[in-house]
Amino acid sequence: MENKYKIVAPDVDRLLRYFDRRFSNPTGSTPRLRAAVESLSKILTPLKPLQSNEEAKSIWICVPRGDISDYDSFDDLKEYGDVETYEEYLELYKQDYPYEVKWYELVVVESYEKDGSLFYYGVGLGDKTVITARVKEEEKISSDSENAAVELCALIEPAVKESIQLLKDGIYNDKIDNELPYWFRTGVIRRADLWKAYPDTKDGDLDGLSDETIYQFRELIIAGRNDEHCIGRIKSFTANDYFKACALGYKVCGRNTEGMSPAEMYLKYSDGRDEGLTGTGHGLNEGPGIDFDDPEAWNEWYFGKRGGGHPWEIIPGGNSTHMDLFVCHDEHEIDYLLHAGKITEDEYNERKASAGYYYRIEGKHRPFESVNFYVALSAAGLPVVLDDAEEILARFDGSDYIGIVPHDTPTRYCENLFPSEYGNVIDFMHIYDDEMPILEDKIIWLPEPTAILV
DSSP states (O other): OOOOOOSSHHHHHHHHGGGSTTSOOOOBOOHHHHHHHHHHHHHTTTBOOBTTBTTEEEEEEEEEOOOGGGSSOHHHHGGGOSOOSHHHHHHHHHHHOOSSEEEEEEEEEEEEOTTSOEEEEEEEETTEEEEEEETTOOOOOOHHHHHHHHHHHHHTHHHHHHHHHHHHTTOHHHHHHHHSOGGGOOEEEEHHHHHHHOTHHHHHHHTTOOHHHHHHHHHHHHTTOOOTTSSOOBSSOOHHHHHHHHHHHHHHTTOOOTTOOHHHHHHHHSOSOOTTSSSOOOGGGOOOOOOTTOHHHHHHHHHHOOSSSOTTEEEOOSTTTOEEEEEEETHHHHHHHHHTTSSOHHHHHHHHHHOOEEEEEEOTTOHHHHHHHHHHHHHTTOOEEETTHHHHHHHHHTOSEEEEOOTTSOSSSOGGGSOGGGOOOOOEEOOOTTTHHHHGGGEEEOOOOOOOBO
């Protein structure tokens, strides 16, 4: 740590590289780390904590981009790419820092015990967690990462003071609204506008579904058939009933099902963590299996499951890219309503008499499978509902909004970033430089959170 740092983007980024995956950020507390955070915290004293976390404060800072001379050496530049000449490095530098300033979001957290003693403190800058220190943590801290964290906190202090002063002067929030680069911002764009600019994206959104299937799906939704209160119930249910429903969907989705029984199809194409249903699982999912044709065996398994498995994941995938065909029963809901005092004993008995099983499909990010399954099971007369059906239909029409999220935010699990006035936003994307001239006038940027003085 013999470098002499100055507050320019290359030096800030050089220090931030200590907190990539190659390095461990400080996880224990030291006097130097605590002093560094206290110094930043003192500067942020006039700033009100975040609404979502009263122990955290956040503010944007601007750092001058510097110039090519702010790299220590020719070797230092090599970390930025596999290029050979100084001219190539210069061009790469211009790509990294195309504007006069570079923006970073600073987050400082201080958490206290009920008795008022400090429990935890942390610092995040940009997309890196720089310090995450528990006061009583005894884990040894890398000297390089500790030094880098202390240097970085000290280095950015002038920029933090500048932002706080802008806030005091009533300028800061307008500056954020008008100047914060788009890759840090959240917005929405109408799907039809994206199709118009990039026609090939429409085919991807329709996900290979036939016009006939989309028509049938639309008719079911318009007719109000996708309502659990408007569909029937299955009173006597078996494992083979479930496997047969799966088989209907597997076939219509084009899976190879030749020569296989419904149970064999389930074993071949589902996730496999079935909580002992088939007797083929291991560990938490092991078990002897049940009689596939016995309703009592099904009831015992269904209401006695341990939990933690994935028996309903019939199209495996990642956390947001799989499809589930759930089997639901009214029992749990009506028990809750009775105990919560929301229905009378007579109403409970009436609803219990009509209670039974029905299917629920969840797979908004796999419309080819989820819609095909839904249409096929509905055509077979089975009671079934599809989660997010209205949103999926709006996707097919191009009438919904796609969420635009900051570049450091993965394009999943972002529903809570968008207000209800844009509907239930279920698809997310990033915007890049080559797209901005084409899409900019179609994007609705959401207002940034307002920084408030205490």
